[in-house]
Every structure is written in C-alpha cells, then in structure tokens.
Amino acid sequence: MNDKEIRAWQLECQAKDLIKKMEKRGFNAVYTPTAEEAKTAVLGLLPTEGVIALLGSQTMNQLGVYADLRTSGRELVDHATQTKGLTPEEAHNYRRRAFTAEAMLASANAVDADGRLYNIDGVGNRVASMIYGPNKVVLAIGMNKLAPTPEEAWRRARNTASPMNNKRIDKPNPCVKSGRCHDCQLPSSICNYFTTIDRSLPEGRINVVLIGEEFGY
Numbered sequence: 253m254n255d256k257e258i259r260a261w262q263l264e265c266q267a268k269d270l271i272k273k274m275e276k277r278g279f280n281a282v283y284t285p286t287a288e289e290a291k292t293a294v295l296g297l298l299p300t301e302g303v304i305a306l307l308g309s310q311t312m313n314q315l316g317v318y319a320d321l322r323t324s325g326r327e328l329v330d331h332a333t334q335t336k337g338l339t340p341e342e343a344h345n346y347r348r349r350a351f352t353a354e355a356m357l358a359s360a361n362a363v364d365a366d367g368r369l370y371n372i373d374g375v376g377n378r379v380a381s382m383i384y385g386p387n388k389v390v391l392a393i394g395m396n397k398l399a400p401t402p403e404e405a406w407r408r409a410r411n412t413a414s415p416m417n418n419k420r421i422d423k424p425n426p427c428v429k430s431g432r433c434h435d436c437q438l439p440s441s442i443c444n445y446f447t448t449i450d451r452s453l454p455e456g457r458i459n460v461v462l463i464g465e466e467f468g469y
C-alpha cells in the first residue's frame with residue numbers, strides 16, 4: 253500500500269466506526285471515499301418531488317451539488333442567489349420558506365467521534381431548518397471535520413470554520429485579521445447560534461454523507 257492508500261484505509265475505518273455511532277443516534281449515515289461518489293449519494297437521497305432548500309454550505313458548492321440543482325428545473329429555496337437586492341425584511345421572509353421545503357441540504361461545522369453534529373450560524377436559518385421543518389435533511393460532511401471530543405469539535409467550529417466563513421464573505425470582524433476567533437460580540441458577528449444535534453427525531457430524518465476527502469471549512 254502507498255501512503256495515499258493507507259490514509260484512505262484509515263479514513264474508511266474511522267468512518268465505519270462513526271456510522272455505527274451515528275445510527276444509534278437516529279441518523280442515516282453513509283461513507284463515500286470520493287467527491288464524485290458523495291455527489292451521487294447526495295443527489296440520490298433527494299425526494300423526486302417537492303421543494304429543495306439550499307442552505308449555506310461550501311461543501312455542497314465544492315461538490316457541485318448546488319450548481320447542478322440550480323439548472324435542474326427543480327423548485328428551490330436558494331437564499332444565496334435569490335435574496336440579493338431584497339430588503340432585510342424581504343430576505344427574512346424568503347429564508348423562512350426553507351422551513352416548509354420537502355428537503356434541505358447543508359453540511360456541519362464539525363462532528364465529534366461519538367457522532368454529534370456541531371454548527372455555528374449567523375442568522376439561524378440553517379440550523380433551525382436542520383432541527384425542524386423540512387421532512388428530510390441531507391448533510392455532506394468531509395472527514396476533515398471529524399473532531400475527537402465535543403470540546404475539540406467546538407474549537408474546530410469556532411477557530412477554523414467561522415474565521416474562514418468570515419473571510420469568505422468579507423466581514424469586518426477581528427477573526428479576518430488573525431484567522432482565529434476573538435469571541436467578538438459585535439453586531440457584525442456571524443456567530444450567533446451555537447447548536448449541537450445529538451439525535452435525529454424522527455429517526456432517519458437527518459441523512460449524513462461522509463466524504464473521504466477534505467471539503468468545506
């Protein structure tokens with residue numbers, strides 16, 4: 253085995269263990285070694301009818317899932333492309349449509365070794381939709397987001413994912429200068445809602461596609 257194959261073997265071992273723990277928590281979880289397989293798995297999990305909500309996710313963007321859905325003719329709730337030029341109130345009302353979508357897509361900021369999901373959200377529409385609303389939740393998560401403990405998962409969400417998201421959308425927050433979180437408590441902060449999802453209720457509502465490659469932040 254070469255180094256790449258050994259790394260792939262180790263990721264697959266970790267994913268198998270993680271899937272068993274996620275299934276005990278009511279999540280449906282699968283492992284896909286490559287981006288191509290991940291994209292196929294995500295699209296295969298979508299219902300054939302009904303509205304699909306695209307929530308903020310660099311992983312889904314990098315997989316090309318959102319680009320495909322935007323040209324598929326499916327009815328979407330897609331705040332990233334549809335709220336430009338709207339007033340804050342109009343954008344808020346548009347985002348609320350995700351709650352009645354048939355399915356939603358996103359990722360997570362971290363997952364711990366016991367299979368819990370961790371997210372930090374600015375507005376809250378992404379995490380609120382994960383918790384309640386759409387009948388089906390599909391999350392694509394690169395194995396780079398696996399953290400050994402809850403503490404490390406929060407550290408990852410706060411110090412890796414959030415500063416990178418701030419940089420991506422060019423926010424005037426201190427993390428953009430240092431690359432780490434300063435718990436800024438500023439009105440411009442995108443870190444307002446910290447959620448842990450321990451279980452899926454109903455069981456099977458939350459579907460996780462784990463990816464054996466680095467994706468997202």
Ligand code: SF4
Pocket residue numbers: 410414415418425426427428432433434435436437438440441442443
């Ligand atoms: S500095 Fe503020 S905006 Fe940046 S990651 Fe920390 S809490 Fe979030």
